Amino acid sequence: MGITAYRINEITMEKIDALELIKEVWDSAKISLEEKVFKISDAFYSVGLDVATTANYIKTTPAEFDAFLSLSNLDDDLIRMISEANPPKTTWPLLACGNDDEIKKALSALSASYSLKNESVSEFIYQQMIEVAGETPEQLVSQLTGGEMFYLANKGRNFNSVNQKSLKYLNSFAAQKKRGKVLSEKQTAILIDILNELADNNVIQRDSIDGDKELCNTVLDAIGR
DSSP: OOOOHHHHHHHHHHHHHHHHHHHHHHHOSSSOHHHHHHHHHHHHHHTTOOHHHHHHHTTSOHHHHHHHHHGGGSOHHHHHHHHHHOOOGGGHHHHHTSOHHHHHHHHHHHHHOSOOTTSOHHHHHHHHHHHHHOOOHHHHHTTOOHHHHHHHHHHHTTOTTSOHHHHHHHHHHHHHHHTTOOOOHHHHHHHHHHHHHHHHTTSSOTTOSSSOHHHHHHHHHHTTO
């Protein structure tokens, strides 16, 4: 037996009621962020609303509303801490993807900071979270200088097993770094693959005896080898 027209109408009304409640709570300046997270997420999930429709109804972007909803996945204590700090909406995606220690560190530093000067709140929180989490392989390898990349490419030429196309890429990246260019995410991913290839072929090895021990160890630490 299929769903009846009455039930369809009932479900529709439930969703409309939920949307109206969400909009009322979202627009209220008297309700704390903590209370908004609890009330809006409960209403949203209880009737099976979708992000795009809800965001349009309350006149915000799907990305912003999705970031807001993601806060509801955090522990209640963390939601309360975020609410008390009341950081800008632009920080919600960062905070929602952090672990407990990262979030607490960022919020504690934010509350102790009287002025961020030229730094945005989002960038400030990101840097605080990174200090706890540690830098990613992408961030670490992007710190290699053009000169260091040129050196590794030249060293790799002495190893017949190394793909010459990889060395051409490495030289290209080195030249771009020399000119002050920042490598793209795609280029950084390729760079990591090349560095792993060099490690596989012993161009880069731990405690190298070729006078480049510090560089080799730094690269291997960066790519987790």
